[in-house]
Amino acid sequence: MSSDVTARPVGFFSLATLGGLWSRIWFQDRPTTPLEITRIGIGFAMLLHYALATPYLYLLWGNDGWFPRDPLHANDGGAGIWEQSVFFYFNAAWQWPLFHAFFLFCCAALMLGWRTSLFKWLVLIGHISYDQRSPNLAYGVDAILACLLVILCFAPTGKALSLDRVRAVRRAKRTDLGAMVPQFSSPWTGACIRLMQIQMAVLFYVSATDKMTGEDWRTGEAVWRVFYHVDYSNDLMLSLFASHYWLSPLATYGTIVIELAYVFFIWPRRTRPYALAGALFLHSQFALLMRLYYFSFVMAMGHMSFLRREWLDRLGAFWVRKVGPMEMIYDGQCGFCKRSMAAFLAFDGLRQISIRDYRTNPSPVVPSEKVDKALYLVLPDGRALPGFEAYRYVVPRVPGLWWMVPLFYIPVLSRLIGRPLYNWIATHRSLLSKYA
Numbered sequence: 001m002s003s004d005v006t007a008r009p010v011g012f013f014s015l016a017t018l019g020g021l022w023s024r025i026w027f028q029d030r031p032t033t034p035l036e037i038t039r040i041g042i043g044f045a046m047l048l049h050y051a052l053a054t055p056y057l058y059l060l061w062g063n064d065g066w067f068p069r070d071p072l073h074a075n076d077g078g079a080g081i082w083e084q085s086v087f088f089y090f091n092a093a094w095q096w097p098l099f100h101a102f103f104l105f106c107c108a109a110l111m112l113g114w115r116t117s118l119f120k121w122l123v124l125i126g127h128i129s130y131d132q133r134s135p136n137l138a139y140g141v142d143a144i145l146a147c148l149l150v151i152l153c154f155a156p157t158g159k160a161l162s163l164d165r166v167r168a169v170r171r172a173k174r175t176d177l178g179a180m181v182p183q184f185s186s187p188w189t190g191a192c193i194r195l196m197q198i199q200m201a202v203l204f205y206v207s208a209t210d211k212m213t214g215e216d217w218r219t220g221e222a223v224w225r226v227f228y229h230v231d232y233s234n235d236l237m238l239s240l241f242a243s244h245y246w247l248s249p250l251a252t253y254g255t256i257v258i259e260l261a262y263v264f265f266i267w268p269r270r271t272r273p274y275a276l277a278g279a280l281f282l283h284s285q286f287a288l289l290m291r292l293y294y295f296s297f298v299m300a301m302g303h304m305s306f307l308r309r310e311w312l313d314r315l316g317a318f319w320v321r322k323v324g325p326m327e328m329i330y331d332g333q334c335g336f337c338k339r340s341m342a343a344f345l346a347f348d349g350l351r352q353i354s355i356r357d358y359r360t361n362p363s364p365v366v367p368s369e370k371v372d373k374a375l376y377l378v379l380p381d382g383r384a385l386p387g388f389e390a391y392r393y394v395v396p397r398v399p400g401l402w403w404m405v406p407l408f409y410i411p412v413l414s415r416l417i418g419r420p421l422y423n424w425i426a427t428h429r430s431l432l433s434k435y436a
Contacts, residue, residue: 026194027187034193034307036113036161039120039152041301042145043111046123049294050130051104057096060134061087067134086125087133099126113162120157124149141295147199148302155192159184161349166400170346177341177355196305201263203299204279208259217256220249226290234289258282266306279303316350323352323397324380328390329371332357336425337375347400388422 059065090096103126109119127146131138158164160183172179216222227237241248258278265271266279280300287296331337345353356363358371366376366384377390385393392408395401407418 023187026191028190028194029185029187030190030193031183031185031309032155032157032159032189033161033309033312034305035152035155035157035189035196036159037304037307038148038196038301039113039116039157040111040161041304042148042152042298043107043109043123045294045297045301046127046145047104047107047111050100050107054100054104057100058093060137061130062096063090065134067136083132083135085129085132087129103130113158113164116158116162116164120149120153124153141298144203144302145298148196148298151192151196151199156184156186156189165349166346170342173342173345174339177338177345180351193305196302197266200299200302200305201266203302204259205263208256208263211256211259217252220252223251223255224248237289255282269308272306272308276303276306319399320350320352325354326352326380326394326397327354327356327363327378328394329356329358329363329366329376329378331371331375332359344401348398349400350398352398353394388419391422392418 053060060067086099087096090099103123106119106122106126109115110123124146127142127149131142131146165181169181172181211217211222214222216225224241227234227241259282262275262279266275280303283296283299283303286292328341330341341355345355358366358368362368363371363376363378365378365382370376370386374387375390376387377385377393379385379393388408392414395404395408407413
């Protein structure tokens with residue numbers, strides 16, 4: 001009975017066709033990588049933004065600052081319970097810096113993808129708390145940021161480009177260094193990506209249509225007036241427009257065209273790169289010429305939801321080809337060496353490093369007696385780098401290890417900490433293996 005109903009035509013489409021179309025629009029099986037890039041960017045932007053506000057913590061959000069708490073509640077228009085902030089419940093002076101420090105820690109955790117399922121919700125609660133405590137400070141980017149955070153909270157983020165992913169890979173490799181943890185993907189991820197995409201398209205549509213209702217946008221004078229405004233004054237741009245007046249209407253109408261074109265051309269496969277490039281160009285100009293750094297960066301991170309899987313795959317393949325294969329030779333009978341190798345390889349998301357246990361598979365390039373003393377790295381040109389030099393070569397060439405660059409390339413750190421630490425570990429690895 002139900003199959004007959006499903007197959008029955010409804011207009012030009014059957015219910016099965018409409019259901020399939022709905023699933024293709026909303027529930028495509030997708031990896032979380034675009035959302036992870038957005039997560040990293042938003043976490044970084046919020047960490048920097050709120051860290052810079054630390055000296056003004058009491059002034060901006062304190063009970064005796066610019067917006068005293070009691071008058072704020074008296075003028076809430078009856079919103080009451082719907083406008084909540086943790087700051088409403090603070091009375092002791094130490095509570096503000098404690099919460100602020102904890103919130104910055106949460107932003108850092110979101111950026112790094114550590115315990116993402118917990119800290120993304122705490123970041124959302126904290127962000128709303130700051131906005132609701134001093135609503136006169138909030139502007140468009142804060143509402144946009146809250147919407148992006150809500151999507152990230154419901155999305156399965158932390159499955160890639162994160163410390164959570166590193167922990168999962170390391171756990172698998174501790175049992176078998178050759179273990180491969182498959183990339184996570186799900187239809188729900190596709191739905192969250194689509195929701196973020198729709199939000200960005202709607203934002204551009206509303207922005208463009210709202211501009212067209214303004215007299216200065218219709219006459220082509222809007223950009224000139226922007227740089228004439230005291231908040232965005234730019235003598236260089238005013239001088240340029242004064243000398244070449246045609247640039248003002250070009251920039252004014254060009255802004256509207258880019259925003260409207262984005263709404264329609266961001267969806268087709270062939271035109272998406274151009275629409276995305278136009279949007280990023282527009283936001284780069286807002287940042288450089290109007291000093292809207294926070295707004296521009298957050299918007300750019302929202303646009304990352306339109307990154308296609310094949311673009312990221314091609315970029316990764318290009319990087320792997322450029323760097324070339326690298327083989328690490330290690331001691332498979334050293335427990336500490338195996339655990340260290342598992343932790344190291346967990347950051348190699350592109351799988352650039354291959355491994356060889358010289359105990360069971362001796363290297364034709366490096367004699368086994370040399371590997372007894374230190375790990376070796378064999379390069380495509382036949383060179384073999386020992387110990388510290390091996391790690392020093394790998395770190396800048398594996399994106400997941402870039403955070404270790406200072407330890408290996410800043411002279412003071414590498415001489416005083418990096419090299420001596422490696423030499424000590426290599427000398428005492430047999431002792432360390434007992435505790436591995």
